[in-house]
Amino acid sequence: MTGKVTIKDVAKAAGVSEATVSRALSHSPRVKRDTSQKIQNIASNLGYHPNDLARSIRVQQTHTLGLIIPDILNAFFTHLSRAIEDAASRAGYDVILVNTDENLAKEASGLNLLLEKQVDGVIITSAGGPTDYAAILGPTPAVFVDRMPPTPNHAPYDRVLVDNVQGTRAIVSQLIAQGATRVGIINSAVSFTASERLTGYQEALTAAGIEPDEAIEATARTDNSNVQQMTRQLLINQKCDGLFVADNTIMQSVLRKLPDLDVPHLQLGGFDDQDWFDFLPQPIVTARQPIAELGQTAIDRLVAKIEDPDLLPEEIRLAATTISR
Amino acid sequence: MTGKVTIKDVAKAAGVSEATVSRALSHSPRVKRDTSQKIQNIASNLGYHPNDLARSIRVQQTHTLGLIIPDILNAFFTHLSRAIEDAASRAGYDVILVNTDENLAKEASGLNLLLEKQVDGVIITSAGGPTDYAAILGPTPAVFVDRMPPTPNHAPYDRVLVDNVQGTRAIVSQLIAQGATRVGIINSAVSFTASERLTGYQEALTAAGIEPDEAIEATARTDNSNVQQMTRQLLINQKCDGLFVADNTIMQSVLRKLPDLDVPHLQLGGFDDQDWFDFLPQPIVTARQPIAELGQTAIDRLVAKIEDPDLLPEEIRLAATTISR
DNA sequence: CTGAAAGCGCTAACAT
């Protein structure tokens, strides 16, 4: 913050008042064309950059949004962030990103950071804890994307979510159609995601006349440290010939374990798609999430809410697409 | 920016002056313990969030850094961003990220955006154009990471770079050691990267007593739209039995083409490593970049420069590690 | 068409 040259310097150099400089720089029609032109030049020559902080504090708007995600290194969130930034940019907003690593304390402190930076609104991928968002956020608009906290904490906010039940049901049904008779699941540590995807999984089994079996319903730790062992447990000990994996980070651990296991006829499926799945030697069925729409919709809702605080919250579900390889 | 409750509200509610509230909230020892305690409580109950904009404008420091990268979707930059954010966070700085898509205009406007937000310093992955950074940046400290613009534009700034020549030389030498006799290259569209990696490539050939051949030196377009065709050109028409690929985005296109080409004995190598290369059916030799160190070093230098503007710029080279699979 | 002056929320002298 050493951008020494201020509007005052420009005003002095141009022999006009600060007010006129401000008007000229915002292309107000209320200033003569030559004056305006002259001021633009001088400002440019002086290397003047308007101080957006001062401006924001004056107009009570930052045109900046906050985005809270677990981890930009998770490919799903990499894409989601980019989609959100692009959509925000189109709407005239910048975005500040915070990684929480699924850590509730980091999520809360990240939220506070964003509020202190006076963001006009926040997009949250909730870590799913008991956080009282309304208490922290106060009047700041927010929308939950991809996940939401348990009732009643999400009630006042828009939610833009994927249809996890439908997506999972489609994949598991496909695995069964391809011949799997005993399909295990390695579920997510994230409770919202886990419960919806478990429902979809069980629905698919039931629809196929298969009784769900708790012995083959496993849950990954947040750091996935138990996934490889679970993979062995399900595929070898429990003799599953099909496996549904709840997200791409878990999938990566599973793929790492598979070569040790000698299960050439495994029917493998999972939520989240990745480009490089194209290069895998084994077939795989995935649910591709509508990431661009997720981002665009979240921004649309948030901007609408910023412009009209009385807008009533909605829950929007977008469908995932099944991809077979 | 609707965080209505200000320091004035807290002061009023607590029956003290704004100054006292300010002191209490910054844990100044110059305020009585009970008063301080009381103020903290009231502030918390009121849902008060200090306005960081007002604070920054007053103290002339934002504790925020800008980061300019081509594209967060490129896995190398995903990791670099996270490394930089983590290092910045440890040093007490937030970071605002801007994607340029290798577009010079976006880079310039992104820089201006960051300067208007009064960042204390900037980390830049240069698109490599003729941008006059000194003219835009003024007195704001900056460091170039991963790439730098041509002389003399980079001179006043620190540069934290990978040793591209060494890294490339090591890979190409390894391909030759593994039996390749005619190694082609598909180079990057980024001129800085391209010229250094070409040098390393040619050095490895020469060291092995092989004459470089321009007919097998190709360059990808920024969007990689010509890579698949070049892959065929080099591997089929030019009968290369080895191929060096300058970055991970190009590699992805090459991998997509390989199955069409029936070249089972190809010796394949490339810059940038990816976790999922573990799952590829064919062997591959890569240079793993020291991303965490790159980020940490860049932050260290930038923070040092912020604290001491007179610090002389340095160019730092970090070695890449060769990984054979 | 332009200027003077007030004030956004905060901190840092300078009082007391």
Add this chain to the structure above:
DNA sequence: ATGTTAGCGCTTTCAG
């Protein structure tokens, strides 16, 4: 230990 005051850089009435 606390209060008063000025001012960071900007926009925006209100005057002229």
